[in-house]
Amino acid sequence: MNEYILELGKKAKEASKKLAIIDTNTKNAVLTAVAKALIEKRELIKAENKKDLEYGKEKGISSALLDRLELTDSRIDGMAKSLIEIANFKDPVGEILEGWKHPDGMQILKQRVPLGVIGMIFESRPNVTIDSAGLALKSSNAIILRGGSDAINSNKVLKNIFMEEGKKQGLPDGAVQLIENTDREIVKDFIRLNKYIDVIIPRGGKGLKNFIIGNATVPVIETGAGLCHIFVDESADIKKAIPIIENAKTQRCSTCNTIETLLVHENAAEELLPELSRVLAGDKVELRADEKAFEIIKKSGTEVKKSTKEDWETEYLELILSIKTVKDIEEAITHIDKYSTQHSEAILTENLENAEKFINEVDSAAVYINASTRFTDGGEFGYGGEIGISTQKLHSRGPMGIRELTTIKYIIRGNGQIRK
Known part of the structure; x- marks a missing residue:
């Protein structure tokens, strides 16, 4: 010793x-x-x-x-x-x-x-x-x-x-x-x-x-590993969703409560992704998307790369965001269960039933409805720090x-x- x-x-x-x-x-x-x-x-x-x-x-x-x-x-x-x-x-x-x-x-x-x-x-x-x-x-x-x-x-x-x-x-x-x-x-x-x-x-x-x-x-006591997700439900208010996602990725990207993966309901992808990709491009965020999201973003004229399996497993702590389309909330929850570090996850939705399902079934320390994951912080929770x-x-x-x-x-x- x-x-x-x-x-x-x-x-x-x-x-x-x-x-x-x-x-x-x-x-x-x-x-x-x-x-x-x-x-x-x-x-x-x-x-x-x-x-x-x-x-x-x-x-x-x-x-x-x-x-x-x-x-x-x-x-x-x-x-x-x-x-x-x-x-x-x-x-x-x-x-x-x-x-x-x-x-x-x-x-x-x-x-x-x-x-x-x-x-x-x-x-x-x-x-x-x-x-x-x-x-x-x-x-x-x-x-x-x-x-x-x-x-x-x-x-x-x-x-x-x-x-x-x-x-x-x-x-x-x-x-x-x-x-x-x-x-x-x-x-x-x-x-x-x-x-x-x-x-x-x-x-x-x-x-x-x-x-x-x-x-x-x-x-x-393990702390800090933050492979965090936001799921955009098909009922989400897109005007509300875009600033939440931007904040959760760019407000301070080197922190553990920053999102690394965005899950998008396939019925919301066409409305959300073109405008969101332009906003994030303005923030110099590198986008890595699955096949469906890649095609939508590419058509909008924003630069995008194709995602790999490693992207779903990576805590970037940089201005990089992986994007995956899912067919429903069950697939979103399954993805989070597989890759999350159980730090912070959010659902953006106007559907009360889906909101309740998400917070009841996602097993992370902090689960949000229609808010940025960047609030998972001792100071923000009223602890004076953590x-x-x-x-x-x-x-x-x-x-x-x-x-x-x-x-x-x-x-x-x-x-x-x-x-x-």
Whole structure:
């Protein structure tokens, strides 16, 4: 076991004991102080971020990944705003979920408590450092962060600001730590640190998640894989549908809640696809379509490629959209069942029966009727941010806010009772 990782684990475990009993006012004071410091030190943050952006350009990483990496003024403001929102939330720790009296007279309480130590592994987006640290603190968890090498300078400056300001307000040493060694081999030891880490949360691409799931001995909550779909039913309002689809694909294409595949009822294809393809062409979206959709789009004069089987399986995270025509809602649901990562799916329809069928039969964390999948986000759901979008069912699903970073403990108060 790597000594560097062991030391991080020990410090986090020690910090988690202190965080478990830290008061709400102290947590909120830390969050408020860090939010203020982010605004005051924005030029320092952007200078460190610029180093990562320049390195990324030298490496030739895609424009979509560079977008995920960049910290603009508005994104720094967004991080600060998120911390203030988290500070304003009711503290989940210590909440009594329910209570009852045992026949022998004991009082049994079900109480919310922290998970303990969270291991967070993520790629590209340095704002995750602040979001995750803030959510971990408000739920009284210690956190060890491991970001990608492409964002190391950004992650370091953000972690340092959080801890420097936090310690002034009473945050214990080791509450928020960053693995600064960018060697990938070190991750193997990190995800096997059962003695000190309670849960690993990976937030990134398919390759990262497969590696962690295949090698971790610490429990894992999978987040972020987003092969999302929109199905346009034959009853859909086309004028309403086009801006929804455009938003879901182009508003920020590098995120996990962006759609990658559009399913179109064959009876709606002739009306929808010519106008939609022109709109998306204006957004520089590359279209990859099945035979029927290809012919319709080609006739409209828009550039289009023929899709392959691999397109239905691909999370692009770029301005690429695959399009498939289906004969009915059953075929659409079957396709989603086969290829979805169970993140977010939407149906565009004016048929109430089909809407109900879709939301009842599609097994994803978030299912929409006549709205963009881009809303699957902790901030949009009122959580002040999220540590990830869980695509599994245990112990959390969908955007993971502060309550999803807790577990429960039973408190039993007796007066000499023994079991007979």
